[in-house]
Amino acid sequence: MPLTRSLDESTVVITGASSGIGAATAYALARRGAAVVLAARSEPALRQVARRCRELGGRALVVPTDVTELESVRRLADQAAAEFGRIDAWVNNAAVSAVGLFDEIPVAEFRRVLEVNLLGAVHGIKAALPYLGAAGGGVLVNNASVLAEVAMPYQSAYNATKHGIRGLADTVRQELRVTGRGHISVCTVLPATIDTPFFRHTGNHSGRELVPPPPIYPPEVVAETIVRLLRRPRREAYAGARPG
Numbered sequence: 607m608p609l610t611r612s613l614d615e616s617t618v619v620i621t622g623a624s625s626g627i628g629a630a631t632a633y634a635l636a637r638r639g640a641a642v643v644l645a646a647r648s649e650p651a652l653r654q655v656a657r658r659c660r661e662l663g664g665r666a667l668v669v670p671t672d673v674t675e676l677e678s679v680r681r682l683a684d685q686a687a688a689e690f691g692r693i694d695a696w697v698n699n700a701a702v703s704a705v706g707l708f709d710e711i712p713v714a715e716f717r718r719v720l721e722v723n724l725l726g727a728v729h730g731i732k733a734a735l736p737y738l739g740a741a742g743g744g745v746l747v748n749n750a751s752v753l754a755e756v757a758m759p760y761q762s763a764y765n766a767t768k769h770g771i772r773g774l775a776d777t778v779r780q781e782l783r784v785t786g787r788g789h790i791s792v793c794t795v796l797p798a799t800i801d802t803p804f805f806r807h808t809g810n811h812s813g814r815e816l817v818p819p820p821p822i823y824p825p826e827v828v829a830e831t832i833v834r835l836l837r838r839p840r841r842e843a844y845a846g847a848r849p850g
């Protein structure tokens with residue numbers, strides 16, 4: 607089921623909103639008059655994104671959040687609903703990576719990638735579902751990657767989390783349907799390589815410079831895909847080229 611209200615009446619929570627695809631999604635929604643709730647760890651960066659959202663015609667709330675902590679994510683949901691009255695959609699978008707041969711990535715760093723990308727999405731879904739139900743329905747979008755479909759060497763931790771997000775989304779969707787909550791849609795977006803600071807934020811154990819694999823698409827391509835999913839939910843949507 608799509609959003610129960612038009613975008614200019616909707617409240618959308620976005621994790622990883624301080625940068626890249628999350629910020630671009632916030633701008634795309636703000637342009638359509640939505641209320642956006644911006645979550646990430648860096649408050650100054652979130653404040654800049656919020657300022658731009660308001661210039662574009664949206665309403666914006668900044669909630670500094672660490673998605674690895676369930677309580678932090680629950681607080682995000684509570685503050686979003688307290689400020690705007692309800693939550694209509696939730697975008698799990700925060701992620702990190704660690705590049706290198708599997709043998710070279712320390713377990714602590716592997717764990718960090720799992721905690722941010724996969725457990726962060728688990729926390730987001732846990733926090734969002736009660737509010738989406740209370741709103742009479744809504745849309746949950748998980749930003750995965752084409753690396754949820756194919757594996758890429760030197761990206762074992764990231765690949766594992768993105769495959770995991772796809773399986774998690776499919777399972778939650780099935781469970782919502784069989785428990786009478788089919789009015790909450792669960793969508794997975796599978797972007798190709800996107801031009802964001804992601805590769806500069808990535809832990810690099812490869813001993814080489816990281817060069818994102820072409821073709822490279824602007825973050826607005828993913829943002830517009832997410833907007834389309836909110837209006838017309840589908841199980842999955844590619845953003846940029848599909849894996850060959």
Ligand SMILES: NC(=O)c1ccc[n+]([C@@H]2O[C@H](COP(=O)([O-])OP(=O)(O)OC[C@H]3O[C@@H](n4cnc5c(N)ncnc54)[C@H](OP(=O)(O)O)[C@@H]3O)[C@@H](O)[C@H]2O)c1
Pocket residue numbers: 621622623624625626627628645646647648649651671672673674698699700701702722749750751752796797798799800801802803804805807
């Ligand atoms: N760029 C690509 O080529 C590409 C391709 C496919 C999929 N994706 C996916 O797109 C999503 C966004 O990535 P991006 O390219 O826009 O990268 P990005 O610019 O590095 O953004 C990552 C975001 O995640 C946030 N974040 C990291 N750790 C966090 C934590 N513990 N708690 C809360 N927020 C946290 C960061 O903010 P703070 O540091 O302020 O917390 C930042 O806002 C990710 O899920 C990524 O896997 C990217």
